[in-house]
């Protein structure tokens with residue numbers, strides 16, 4: 001294995017690494033981050049889904065050919081999710097948006 005391939009492997013591993021702890025910035029929080037939607041699943045994604053899927057641009061890292069992006073069908077419950085906040089802080093941050101009416 002060359003240094004080049006080791007470096008590529010390290011970078012790929014870091015890119016695919018999932019965050020697992022809460023990143024609430026106002027106080028230290030040691031709770032585990034949940035998988036939360038960055039776009040509301042119950043109202044926004046539901047409005048645009050077809051057969052339980054939405055179309056998302058999926059980035060793909062290929063060190064030999066360069067970065068690529070493809071549009072792919074992604075299950076609605078998995079689409080637009082990230083793991084960055086625990087359930088309590090996710091709710092605290094997004095509750096005002098989740099509870100208000102979309103106009």
Ligand SMILES: [Zn+2]
Nearest residue numbers: 022029086089
């Ligand atoms: Zn938290």
